Amino acid sequence: MADASDEIPTNLKELLHYQRLGDARRYCLRVTTPRLELWRVTELEGEAPTAVKEADLRSADEALELLDDIKRSLRADGWREA
Numbered sequence: 001m002a003d004a005s006d007e008i009p010t011n012l013k014e015l016l017h018y019q020r021l022g023d024a025r026r027y028c029l030r031v032t033t034p035r036l037e038l039w040r041v042t043e044l045e046g047e048a049p050t051a052v053k054e055a056d057l058r059s060a061d062e063a064l065e066l067l068d069d070i071k072r073s074l075r076a077d078g079w080r081e082a
Contacts, residue, residue, distance in 0.1 A: 008051040012039055015067060018079040025079065027054075027070060029063060036063055 012028035019025075022045040030037040036057040043049045057063045 008041055008049060009039065012041070016071065016074075017082040018074045019082045020077075020079045024082065025074070027067060036060070038063060038066060 009030055012030050014026050014028045016027040017024065024043040026041040026043070028039045028041060030039060036059075037053055038055040038057060039051055040054050041049055041051045055066060057066065
């Protein structure tokens with residue numbers, strides 16, 4: 001699931017922040033009872049940030065598994081932790 005949003009929710013908790021060539025990606029959680037939402041905020045140099053809801057999650061364990069997969073993918077693609 002990837003729901004694009006023109007507005008970035010204000011109640012996001014940043015968990016990952018990666019950069020590559022001046023661009024940045026932040027992965028954040030938003031708590032919505034009874035679920036968690038995983039959001040990706042993308043900041044491209046010279047452009048306004050955008051947000052995409054990546055997933056609806058049932059538990060913190062599910063979120064941690066997904067974030068581990070995201071970290072591996074980002075590192076393999078040349079992104080570095082900020």
